[in-house]
Amino acid sequence: MKLLLAPLTALSLAICIASATAREQGNLDLGPAMVRMAELEIEPAQLDAYKAILAAEQATSVRLEPGVLMLHSVSIADDPTKIRLLEVYANKSAYESHVRSPHFLKYKALTANMVRSLRLIDTDPILLCSKTMATRVPQAVCLSPTK
Template identity: 40%
Template sequence: MKSVNKASLFFLLLIFVSSCTQRAENEKSFNADEMIIRISEIEIDSADLEEYISILKEESEASVRLEPGVISIYPMYQKENPTQIRILEIYKDKEAYDSHLETPHFKHYKTTTLKMVKSLKLLDMEAIDEESMPAIFEKLSENE
């Protein structure tokens, strides 16, 4: 019985050390000063809304899954007016953003939805509380 307890204790210690190491690595790799944060304000023609949303969902999923420098492509719409799309975009740095613009999935999104967009406004943003941003993403991963 004592050997089982020692093995369990060792295993828990290993998990704890690994978790601390991962947290330290995440904090080292996070640099808010280099990040690009943007809100895209897009108005879509109502006749194209369903098709636009389908294409946008494919593009945002591929961007986050395939591109290490894409932290967030989070699309949403106004409840009272679904043709008003907003996208929270967060990129690790300018290099990640520039790379994103050259990907096949972004180019497909841009060319196929161009005729659907009635207006587009890109708002570059600055984080107010950049110290809390790593905690947001840690919290998300804890809920998985």
């Protein structure tokens, strides 16, 4: 349970900023949001290379894909080969588009021999909240995902 709290906290801090910005720009269908977690174990000798490839893929996905609201990655402090991902998509079609994107396919090909194990965990978001620092006065923003 402890391992899930940090990514979930990151979720509440990031999704609302991204979704509020996209909603303000009028280019995002927000329902129902798709939130997925992933648990990976990476080959120790490949860890640095894996992290570099992952970081590049995440940055590209968030920058280029309007439906990718946020992608967070963390490693477990006492075992850095264990990586946890928290992914938030505007909806299922945004996720499906993401996994067909050239940058995601490149990531999968480059890391195929680096990943010892992968477990995907679908979730049911309850309430996702964060503070946005985009204005002089921080504002709380919450997204109540719908089914």
